Amino acid sequence: MNISDIKKYLHDYDGPDMSIMEVCGSHTAAIAKNGIPSLLSPHLHLLSGPGCPVCVTPSAYVDRLLSLAKDPGVCIVTFGDLMRVPGSTPYNLSQARGDGARVEMVYSPMDIFPLAAKEPDTTFIFAAVGFETTAPVYGLLVDYAVKHHIHNVKLLTAIKTMPEVIRHLMESGAPIDGFLAPGHVSVVTGVHVYEPIARDFSIPFGVSGFSGEEILLSLYGIVKARGQGRVMNFYPSVVKEDGNPEARALFETYFEPADACWRGMGTISGSGRELKKDYSWLDAGSEGLDRDTKANPACSCDRVLMGKISPMACPLFGRACTPANPQGACMVSTEGSCFSWYVNKRG
Amino acid sequence: MEKITMLQGSGGAATAALIDEIFDSAFSNPVLDAMEDAAVVPTPAGQIALTTDSFVVTPAVFRGGDIGRLSICGTVNDLLMRGAIPKYITCGFILEEGVEVSLLKKVVASMAETAKEAGVTIVAGDTKVVNGHGEIYINTAGVGFVPVQGTGARGTGSHGERSEQGACLPSEKIISARNAAPGDAILVSGTMGDHHAAILSERMAIETDIESDNAPLVDIVKNLLEAGLHIHVLRDITRGGLGTVLNELAEASGVSFEIEESTIPVSPKVRDFCGLLGLDPLYMGNEGKLVCILPEGEVDAALNIMHSSRYGEKAAKIGNVMRSGQGDSTARPSRERSGHVAQSPFVPRVVATTPIGGRRIVGVLEGEGLPRIC
Secondary structure, X not given: OOHHHHHHHHHXXXXXXXXXXXXXXXXXXXXXXXXXXXXXXXXXXXXXXXXXOOOOOOHHHHHHHHHHHOOOOEEEEEOHHHHHOOOXXXXXXXXXXXXXXXXXXXXXXXXXXXXXXXXXXXXEEEEEEXXXXXXXXXXXXXXXXXXXXXXXXXXXXXXXXXXXHHHHXXXXXXXXXXXXXXXXXXXXXXXXXXXXXXXXXXXXXXXXXXXXXXXXXXXXXXXXXXXOOOEEEOOOOOOOOOOOHHHHHHHHHHEEEEEEEEOOOEEEEEEEEEEOHHHHHHEOOOOOOOOOOOOOOOOOHHHHHOOOOOHHHOXXXXXXXXXXXXXXXXXXXXXXXXXXXXXXXXX | OOEOOXXXXXXXXXXXHHHHHHXXXXXXXXXXXXXXXXXXXXXXXOEEEEEEEEEOOOOOEEOOEEHHHHHHHHHHHHHHOOOOEEEEEEEEEEEEOOOEHHHHHHXXXXXXXXXXXHOOEEEEXXXXXXXXXXXXXXXXXXXXXXXXXXXXXXXXXXXXXXXXXXXXXXXXXXXXXXXXXXXXXXXXOOOXXXXXXXXXXXXXXXXXXXXXXXXXXXXXXXXXXXXOOOOOEEEEOOOOHHHHHHHHHHXXXXXXXXXXXXHOOOOHHHHHHHHHHOOOHHHOOOOOOEEEEEEHHHHHHHHHHHHOOOOOOOOEEEEEEEEOOOOOOOOOOOOOOOOOOOOOOOOOOEEEEOOOOOEEEOOOOOOOOOOOOO
16 A cells, blocks of 8 residues: 555545544644645544643642742743643743743753752752653653752652553543554553553554654554554554663653543543652652642533544633633643644644 | 943943944944934935844854844845835844853944845944843844835935935835735745754754854845836745744735645755654744745746845745635545534635645644643
8 A cells, every 4th residue: 555545545435434533742733734634534533632741731730830839949840831731720830930930941851950950959840741751751860860869859740651541531431433542652662552452442553653644554554443452553663562661661660650630531540650659759749639620610621632522612712712822731732632723723 | 251241331431432342343334433313314215114123032142143143134134025125224232231242242243244245234323231141132223215116126226326206116016915916926035944943952952053044135135126026025934934924924915825835945954853842844933034925927037036046045936825715625624523513713824735635724823832742
């Protein structure tokens, strides 16, 4: 099959309707950027799932960050995406910084160490949000802090894992017939992690890369495998069957499974990772952040994240809620489904 | 290392010494050297174009340029985009205490050199020193002359020769964001995103040799005008990137644009850089690139002119102007599940065909272009 045959197949597909969820925020952005929906038969539907880390971070976490940021002896260190995510009120880190809080945006968590070395009397707290992809870097961060006895660096963790939330979605009856599985996550976890879910729900998974062609190829494979409990690796140049065991081992030295609260979905058993007891001195108070209150009661991020409605069906979308004035987390990140729909007017 | 202090903002002897030593020696010309409160300069007949812009970029010196060169290019290019030939520039410096004098000299020398390249004279200036941490801010204002009708750019000589009383261009003939018409072609003068990628990589300490494209586009615009082409729109592609600029132009002209993404020039280095950070070159700013919209039949002539400039070697046609709403019908919605159909609150202005043949609606830049975290 060459790419034009694949395009023709997906365009002319006349079988039973299928809804395929892309779980990864990078896929959400790539699908929009490549105009993939315009290439698909009306019988094929794409849904955006809970794969944007800041989108699924509960309000209690943001509230805790904001309260830590008030301490003049504290500097919050974070990736840019988190800056404008609202907590239980519309107030966010960006505004806190405007009000005098110290917030540093970095591109790598390891950037925290030069900052911390310059100011030994300030506590630098990294907002450690992310999935399996980012987790190994937090493993490195902790490893460095432990081995160098650095006491003014701490983490506020909200680390989540994919297989548990995918199982939760299927158990809660989300209308999904196949998953476009995140390539970046699988680089670390390998492809086997999805096999039990694929089997239990007779649903195909396609581990996919991020170019337009790679996504089309994976969608083709998923459509062809409709109803079959299979995991297919369409990204073998990058994703090894077993992932990256060394990265996982380093992470697992310092972190262990825990329950985690997901924005809009509540607490999902075993779907998070937290620092082990021996290293709790590095934790900035990540426990018990399981409250999730909407800053705007009409916000439908929860149903969007579960694939139950499209962003356009939210009453706030494009009206009260825009990227300039986000009411929910899905409109903040460039990988959030609402942001992606808004920017690319993805029909 | 010698640094600027508050004393040099006093307005007294130290200020005079600073102006003498740094600014006057670099910018010297009869108008400026007169040290009057205002510059009085000759003008030709017709219309003048005026603009102002402020420059606050960090770092002040970056690969391929610096805040001084930028401050001339930005204002010169804004004048050019109305079909005016830039002539006079003013510059206001706001220096934070602690600016290294060697850095300031470098920036000022770069301004002088760029002004010379662009054919503009710096005729007035101002300097203030404020508390802070050594940042440099520059405001420039510029005056340019719109060539009188029928004389191309030649009517804009420095002393108003060839002037003809009342020979103003009628407003519909002046190059404007409102003039794009169905049947026109859309050109860009080169690769997208170079300046933005250069600045971001400096700020993030990412190893790359991407250089800023900051450049005055005088020769491109002058040659386009002198060739007698029917240029409807010129716009420099700065903050917000091509995607945002195209939306603004389509809206101002009341038309739709159809663009072909694979024809948009992006250097391989910038493409890789964007891939790494999850950025879209369509929303990355430049400081030496323009959009030109003109009748389809004049595309080859315009591209030849651009290609002959060192700042336009990669110029390309990227799309066409359509009647309003004509371009959006095939960007077909297919994600709505039955029961969830909602009315789109958008009027699509710019529709792109993607490299794999998909169709997408190109919106304006939203948010801050934050890099992804996974």
